[in-house]
Amino acid sequence: MSGIFTIAVHALVYLNHRQATLSSEELSENICTNPARVRKVMAMLHRAGLVEVRPGKHGGYRFALDPSGVTLLRICKAVETPPVPAGWRSGEIDAPCLVASGMAGVMEQVRDSLNAACYERLSSITVAGIDHILFGASREETR
Template identity: 45%
Template sequence: MNGVFCVAVHALIFLDKRNCMLSSEELAANICTNPARVRRVMSKLKKAGLVTTKTGNEGGYHLLRKAGEITLKEIADALEVRFVEPAWHSGGTDLPCMVASGMAEVMDGLFDDLDQRCRDRMAQLRLSDLETQLEHAAARKEMTHGL
């Protein structure tokens, strides 16, 4: 998985929590990345119908649906993210050894299966589930720091 998915989830949850139009600069400051990266990610989310945009001085991004209605799989699909993929293939298809010539195909099958399992799990999770986790984490911090 790459950071694009993390940027998207962070931005969408922040938009939901703030419940207002936010610029790419405001989102980038909260995500700790640059506005150009945010704009690239958000353009894909807009195309998927997850956010709307407004141009101009008062412009920015706004969440179109409630966090409880958006699955993490929808976000991944909008971004065309693969959760599990090889960064490198061993062996070579032109080699005479069965292991060397077939390992890449076998590993690709394994990675495809694992990616699908991640997608199945992401279909069960909603943005609101992560918001709940954030709230619990904040409460734990508050309890720890308040003692």
């Protein structure tokens, strides 16, 4: 999983928990990263319709959707980062050795298979589900 995806999920869960408009500075303190990085991720979430933005000195971000309807798959697609990213390709397609010429293609198949499995799993996890894991029945007590 990428850092961008982790920031996005963390921000949405925190915004849902707080039920408030929060600045990138407030979010970054809870996420433990810098506000510029948070703003970059929040812009992606805004473009995907996952957060509302209130401009101005007292502005910030607000999660106004039903948390039980927002899956981690939707968040993953919003930040355009696959769970298992493409990386370095080994070998050479024109090499006479079958290992050297075929390994990159085999590894792409493995990566695609892993991403398909991840997407399926991410489609069953919601912001509300993570909230429940974190807070259980005592959610109201922690606000």
